[in-house]
C-alpha cells in the first residue's frame with residue numbers, strides 16, 4: 001500500500017481562518033478523512049501529515065521520509081517556496097516522487113510569488129485549486145504506482 005506524506009509549511013496551520021479571500025474558508029482536511037474518501041473510491045492509501053513553521057524541521061521531515069516507508073510526498077512549502085534552497089535540495093536528496101501544491105494561484109499574485117525554488121525539485125505543481133489540489137496531487141502519486 002502506498003504511504004503519502006503531506007508536508008505543509010509556515011502559516012498553513014491557519015488555513016480556513018487566514019486571508020480567506022485568498023486561501024479559502026475551508027480548513028485543511030485530516031489525513032483520516034482523505035483516506036476515507038479514497039477508500040470510498042476503491043483506492044487504499046495511508047496518508048500522514050506534517051506541518052511546521054520552521055524550515056529545518058521540514059528538511060528533517062524529508063530526510064526521515066524514506067526510512068518511514070513514504071512512497072510519495074505532497075508538499076506546500078508556503079513562503080519557503082520562494083526562498084528555500086535547503087528544502088529544494090532535501091526534496092531532491094530524498095529520492096521520493098513529490099508534487100507541490102499551492103492553495104492560491106501563485107502565478108496570478110504578486111511578482112515575488114512567481115519565483116519558485118521548490119517546484120523544479122518536484123514532478124509537478126498544482127496552484128490555485130484550493131484544498132482540492134491536495135487530493136489531486138495524492139491521486140496523481142497513486143496513479144504512478146498502480
Ligand code: DQA
Nearest residue numbers: 011077078079102103104113
Ligand atoms: C501558498 C502560497 C505562498 O506564496 C504563501 O506564502 C503561502 C501559501 C499557497 O498555498 O497558496 O503561505 O503556498
